[in-house]
Amino acid sequence: MQVSDTLLAELDSLHPRQRTAVLHDGNVVLRAGPGSGKTRTLVARIAYVLQTQISAFRGVACITYTNAAAEEIRRRVLRSGVRAEGRITCSTVHAFCLNEILRAFAHLTGQSAPQAGQVLNKTATEALLQRCFDQAGIAEVLAQHRVPQSTRIRRALACNENLDSFDPREVQAARLYEEQLILRGEIDFEAMVTRAVHIVREHAHVRDLLRSRFPHLVVDEYQDLGGVLHELVLALRDLAGITVFAVGDTDQSVYGFTGADAKYLTELAGRADFLDLELEVNYRSGQDIITAAEAALGLSRGRLAREGAPPGDVNLEQVEGGLADHARVTCDLVEQAQNKGISPERIAILYPARGRLLDDVRSELTRRKLDFRHEGDDKLPTGSLSRFVQRCASRAVTNYQIHTASGADRADMLRRTQAPSLASLARAFTTLRTEAQLAPSPSRLFVPRALQLCLDPEELYPAEAPALAWLEHLRAGLALDEIAARHPDQDNTSSLDDLAGLCRSKDLLLQDLARGEEVIGKVLLATYHAAKGREFDTVILPGLLQGLIPRDVHSGKQWRKPTETELAEQRRTFYVALTRAESTVTMIVGPGYETRNGYWMSLGPSAFVIEMARRLFPDEQT
Numbered sequence: 077m078q079v080s081d082t083l084l085a086e087l088d089s090l091h092p093r094q095r096t097a098v099l100h101d102g103n104v105v106l107r108a109g110p111g112s113g114k115t116r117t118l119v120a121r122i123a124y125v126l127q128t129q130i131s132a133f134r135g136v137a138c139i140t141y142t143n144a145a146a147e148e149i150r151r152r153v154l155r156s157g158v159r160a161e162g163r164i165t166c167s168t169v170h171a172f173c174l175n176e177i178l179r180a181f182a183h184l185t186g187q188s189a190p191q192a193g194q195v196l197n198k199t200a201t202e203a204l205l206q207r208c209f210d211q212a213g214i215a216e217v218l219a220q221h222r223v224p225q226s227t228r229i230r231r232a233l234a235c236n237e238n239l240d241s242f243d244p245r246e247v248q249a250a251r252l253y254e255e256q257l258i259l260r261g262e263i264d265f266e267a268m269v270t271r272a273v274h275i276v277r278e279h280a281h282v283r284d285l286l287r288s289r290f291p292h293l294v295v296d297e298y299q300d301l302g303g304v305l306h307e308l309v310l311a312l313r314d315l316a317g318i319t320v321f322a323v324g325d326t327d328q329s330v331y332g333f334t335g336a337d338a339k340y341l342t343e344l345a346g347r348a349d350f351l352d353l354e355l356e357v358n359y360r361s362g363q364d365i366i367t368a369a370e371a372a373l374g375l376s377r378g379r380l381a382r383e384g385a386p387p388g389d390v391n392l393e394q395v396e397g398g399l400a401d402h403a404r405v406t407c408d409l410v411e412q413a414q415n416k417g418i419s420p421e422r423i424a425i426l427y428p429a430r431g432r433l434l435d436d437v438r439s440e441l442t443r444r445k446l447d448f449r450h451e452g453d454d455k456l457p458t459g460s461l462s463r464f465v466q467r468c469a470s471r472a473v474t475n476y477q478i479h480t481a482s483g484a485d486r487a488d489m490l491r492r493t494q495a496p497s498l499a500s501l502a503r504a505f506t507t508l509r510t511e512a513q514l515a516p517s518p519s520r521l522f523v524p525r526a527l528q529l530c531l532d533p534e535e536l537y538p539a540e541a542p543a544l545a546w547l548e549h550l551r552a553g554l555a556l557d558e559i560a561a562r563h564p565d566q567d568n569t570s571s572l573d574d575l576a577g578l579c580r581s582k583d584l585l586l587q588d589l590a591r592g593e594e595v596i597g598k599v600l601l602a603t604y605h606a607a608k609g610r611e612f613d614t615v616i617l618p619g620l621l622q623g624l625i626p627r628d629v630h631s632g633k634q635w636r637k638p639t640e641t642e643l644a645e646q647r648r649t650f651y652v653a654l655t656r657a658e659s660t661v662t663m664i665v666g667p668g669y670e671t672r673n674g675y676w677m678s679l680g681p682s683a684f685v686i687e688m689a690r691r692l693f694p695d696e697q698t
């Protein structure tokens with residue numbers, strides 16, 4: 077089979093080791109540091125496999141940590157000139173297990189696929205867990221504060237791991253919870269994976285069907301996925317014979333609190349049937365940034381910047397007062413960067429956790445009229461129906477922009493557009509209807525036609541149009557309420573009403589619904605965790621103060637000092653934040669901070685920054 081020119085050019089531009097990973101005829105583990113091109117290699121691998129290794133009737137399954145990452149990878153594969161629509165299934169592990177295993181094969185295993193409202197949402201999950209906590213006699217802590225811990229226990233149970241380190245009452249609550257799910261015929265996120273593993277292990281014909289549909293499986297951010305996913309990958313590899321391509325970085329493992337463990341990546345890499353490759357070049361950051369980040373991590377990985385890359389700037393700003401000073405300096409730095417011509421979306425302000433620091437930075441940005449987007453504000457409802465609406469909004473905005481552009485720009489915009497295609501929206505719509513067990517549409521053309529009417533630029537819904545009117549149009553045009561009422565995912569049941577409520581109360585514009593669109597022209601304000609996998613020209617890290625990072629951990633009852641393991645994980649999140657920067661990273665330290673209750677904590681700069689400085693400048697007094 078022939079390789080397209082775009083893919084050939086991409087293969088040519090890769091480092092020989094990246095290329096080896098793409099072309100290897102077998103399982104691969106690619107372990108590499110930040111900015112080393114893991115995602116780029118993964119995208120090239122998917123494109124290469126689709127184009128040359130498998131027939132047009134088969135596809136590649138790609139598992140990512142977030143929906144946003146899944147969408148980004150899908151887009152990048154489509155841009156590589158590969159005819160992949162319908163052949164690439166990019167989703168989170170939960171969506172993969174639910175849609176591609178449980179829903180797809182439930183009927184072959186004597187079980188029924190989840191019915192209306194049987195896939196629990198967050199609120200229902202917490203309520204059920206609370207009942208199990210009550211039954212297990214845990215009165216001193218609310219279950220909603222122990223969800224990550226319960227997840228860890230459930231994962232350990234599913235993998236038959238040692239449970240001695242857990243509170244036996246919480247283990248009992250987790251067991252009760254599992255029993256309740258089965259009794260009630262319900263399923264939640266965690267159970268999707270364990271049940272999928274069970275089905276794959278127990279049913280040979282399911283394995284055969286999975287292998288013929290997806291002879292290749294690609295997994296991103298392997299270090300952040302827990303033991304159950306690892307079991308699934310091993311079952312797909314060893315029992316179903318699916319070829320696996322996994323990428324990850326043990327130094328960027330930051331979800332240990334939910335049971336993720338980088339040891340699974342190491343284990344996979346140690347297997348004889350996997351080619352274990354490492355990449356050493358960091359294509360993102362200058363050498364000074366790389367060296368500083370490794371000093372912060374406390375591990376000398378010896379990674380190198382690409383040849384000829386400027387060294388980058390690593391700055392330390394010291395303020396005299398509290399968090400208001402951090403906010404002021406942060407905004408000064410944003411203004412200076414913008415004055416140098418750096419576009420707002422290439423600047424990120426990253427913070428360790430919500431609290432007064434975030435409040436102060438937010439108010440100062442607003443006061444100075446600096447346009448920013450805080451990830452976490454105005455959160456749109458979760459769930460596949462809400463996501464579908466957002467993707468339609470993205471298409472509608474893009475349609476309008478293309479429609480109103482001049483002839484020459486139009487061709488360029490069509491080439492560069494990241495909005496989902498009509499075909500992929502039609503497919504997502506059909507999937508939603510099928511999942512809701514609604515009759516198929518009257519004709520093959522009905523869906524694209526109905527969608528086109530809702531997204532038609534002649535309707536003149538520009539990016540700045542009020543989102544509510546557009547949403548009502550879409551709801552009616554595609555009878556979305558019918559889906560909401562019958563869909564198994566509780567997340568979908570009220571999401572249309574919730575979306576409409578948000579549009580009304582916050583006067584949202586169409587561009588606010590269009591995923592990704594709103595990032596343009598705005599500085600990003602996000603947590604270290606949310607910045608994972610992304611890159612910016614300039615990164616500003618305010619609030620590097622002892623007590624904020626590293627910070628105490630809430631154990632459900634009270635605050636306590638982090639354990640060694642938790643401390644190491646917090647250090648890795650700081651490392652992740654530092655390594656997002658291409659040219660400049662500025663750390664802001666000071667004598668202390670005031671809490672939301674008004675107490676002054678004078679604990680000085682973060683120990684992570686002090687340790688980093690000591691490693692970088694061993695002869696100087698810090």
Ligand SMILES: Nc1ncnc2c1ncn2[C@@H]1O[C@H](COP(=O)(O)OP(=O)(O)OP(=O)(O)O)[C@@H](O)[C@H]1O
Nearest residue numbers: 089090091109110111112113114115116359360609
């Ligand atoms: N061979 C290469 N030549 C030039 N640039 C490259 C190469 N490989 C990757 N890059 C660029 O380096 C940057 C980082 O790549 P990518 O996001 O794939 O890295 P990553 O390993 O996934 O990073 P992280 O783990 O930090 O998320 C991107 O801008 C990418 O285009």
